[in-house]
Amino acid sequence: MLSYPTVRTSLIFTAIALVGLLFADIAITAANPWKDLGRFFLGVVTPDFFSTQGLATALLRTVAFAFVGVALGSVCGFLLALVYRAYPVRIFCAFIRAIHELFWALIFLQFFGFHPLTGVLAIAIPYSGIFAKVYSEILEEADPEPGRLLPPGTGVISAFLYARIPDCWVQIRTYTAYRLECGLRSSAILGFVGLPTLGFYLESAFSQGHYSDAGAMLILFYVLIATLPLWVKPKLLPVYILGAPFFLGDGMPIVWGNVTRFFTEDIVPSPLKNEEGWAGMGTWLGDVFVNQALPGIWNTVILTQIALVATGLIALLAFPLISTHFGGPIRRTSGHVFLVILRSTPEYILAYILLQLWGPSMLPAVVALALHNGGIIGHLIGRQSSSIALRPDAPTGLNRYTYELVPRVYRSFLAFLFYRWEIIMRETAILGILGIYTLGFYVDSAIQNIQFDKAMLLILITASLNIGVDILGRFIRRKLALQTMPTC
Amino acid sequence: MLLNLIRKLAAASLLVFIASATASAQTLVFTAIPDEDETKLVERFKGIADYLSGELDVDVRYIPVKSYAAAISAFRNNQVQLAWFGGLSGVQARELVPGSEAIAQGVEDTAFYSHIIAHKSTGLDEMENLSDELRDKTFTFGSKGSTSGRLIPEYYIREAFGESPEDVFARVGFSGNHTRTLRLVEAGTYDVGAINFSVWDKEMENNNIDTDAVKVIWTTPSYPNYQWTIRGDVNERFGEGFSQRVQEALLAMDDPALLESFPRSGFIPVSNDAYDPIRVVGKQIGIID
């Protein structure tokens, strides 16, 4: 077995995660974690839909921000995809998608304040980068032959519309619809930094222990996502997209002077602003690196590696839940519901809930990341395993799992896992806002201290780290010859 | 297909901007640092909004924010013109908005203090000075930007131990606000925490504290804290003497229910200078550049 590169790679990553565990801060610090967890589940089964004023409005805003943000992001992403071959465009897109929606929101909050544009751009910008990459991959895979056959002298736009787009259209549509689901999750968590979406109320309900209110919100959110295919129809899409901007809320007016100030003063490193020259700059940079960036990077990397392996374990354990090779229809349906719930809960919300219940440590973050991402990957490879035709006398039970199925899905399992590596790291960094000492913690602290120069520097460092992991992940995928379509 | 998308985009972006232009210019908007549970804040400040609106003859609107920094940013960005700040956030805000003035503080805010509270399982008892018994306990502040929940306690911890809190304690967290600090220490999630006396007293009065589980073990010396701060340019926008009228309205507030919600016994005038000690401490700890 050790001669397989995929097995060796898996073992190396597992070993790294195990070593990481030695350094990681894993603990349950709450005195009564199980009592609180019980109260939470009691809240979920006794939801109170009417106690929170404005819950309907919050849901409406969540949907509106998702629609406007994803629509804007997909249009910009599409235009960028057309010129994606240019190296600067690639770098630009990698950069904007390496910064998490919440970081973008925190940046825009500083000069747009509580204006709808803050939420819209926080979704649209990183999504543009992701759309650009995926759209360009889809366009690139399209058959070039029809384009070659066009009569010379055909206009560029005509050629593009006739020979390129039609065969990609279904894939583009499917992916965009899928991103809309991601957009709903992103939109919901923007509430945690103060935008008027679901997260705003969820945070309040949770922090005050109103678990029935929180349960009601979560249930509504699942229903919203689960019924997506029912209410998002191609014909209704223009209605939604045209209507959504009206439901973003008023917020506060934009003062454009603030924008100028942010870019010309706030984010200029303080030694330069105070004219302490390059010597002062050195001290400043050294201080940020040693006291914030390095501990942040260390914790982020450790947590990411542990969460990555935990994600893999959950995915491997969970995929039989929906595989047609195991269990009857009832078990599969409940498995489906379970995985959809895991998938639909943003890891940020999951981590937040677990932190409230178990107290602060890396454990809630690891569990949240593993459950959410493991749910997604488990769902994908579970579906894939169902399409495998087994010989009639194939073994059953554990033997079927280990001998027939896992070897067959292992490569795509690894492909998905390495694809999500960068996504897990991006989320790990952002979980710092909740109080785990990853990079997000230091970014949030700098913002709380109104030190935007430090915050920007740390965000840039976070982005570079993500880009680095993205490159490494792609390198490993290429090296092991793993192919995959993107997931969010 | 493509044309459709372009049309949608153009319409959508236009609408966003139209929506942005419709907010009224003649509304006084204010906010407050989220130092307590949100429902309490909303209840309290809706009352204040109604009161001020009646006294000042302008629309007054309260917007809740999720963090201390968001309150400061909104004030700095002129999206709110008036704010109920803590000592530290007030200093930070006024530094960022030249011309802004602290106009009123609560009677209790002239000599405010913070408690260090501990869970019973720690076995800690009231102490004269912060002592080595606290070492290697887990500790939670309130919000990162809080005066009474972070700045002052951190200052005294550094003074007593000569080290940063991260080095003194096994784990340092930021609960977010005072109510949550109380709940976390009460539940034993953290051994020890820092909370302001005003929240502690109010919760005590309402019988919201399990005194078997948590108790005060140390109290800081007094310092100036919360105040109303108003932007300097409100007079241009709302008319000459507006700032003064807001101050008078705040000082004249005597509705016991309103005052009780803070809880303060009344408001008195204050000036920016009163908060110099806070600025000095903030600089020492490195929260203020």
Added chain:
Amino acid sequence: MSGFDLTGLSASFGGERVIGPLSLSVKAGEKVALVGRSGAGKSTLIRLVYQEVESLASLVPQDLGLVNALPVFHNVYMGRLDAHPTWYNVLTLMRPFAKDNREVKDLLSELAMPEKVWIPAASLSGGQRQRVAIARALYRKSGLLLADEPVSALDGPMAHQIMRLLKERFQTSVIALHDVELALEYCTRIVGIQDGQVALDEPSEKLTPADIMPLY
């Protein structure tokens, strides 16, 4: 002007020469059949010629190059995208103009598939797909046809019907064919390709199937 005179045609694949260097000169009015074993380089030669004469020729490649998601109408219409301004093409994509609609439909009637005009190319059979590619070439209305096994998926009578149509509509043509009888019947000149070189080049009236067989 639909003939051409090309010299020094050659192509390599993976460092190995697959065809040429060779010369091919075709006069206006000639109907040339390229015959030879599969892999002899016929398709490559068609490609090479197309690259040289691009704007003059209509091409029917072996893999047809249809846009699967578009209906038959648009696949045919694409043969003349260059004849219309962009806005016209965009509108046509959403809703074709009556004039083009009629023209394409008439063309499809001649190919015995008028009822398929709004069916996506993806759901057509192999023979139908081949006829759509031919319709596209016909619609282009150039004088020169370059086709690579255009009737390979059609049954006997249909193959003859199509070959007749191609002979009639294009002044000049170069068609790769593996069916020797069709080649002799509908072409005026037979060019045999073997190992990337011209091994035979005679008017078809001088040849019998037996003369061509050695090439296979």
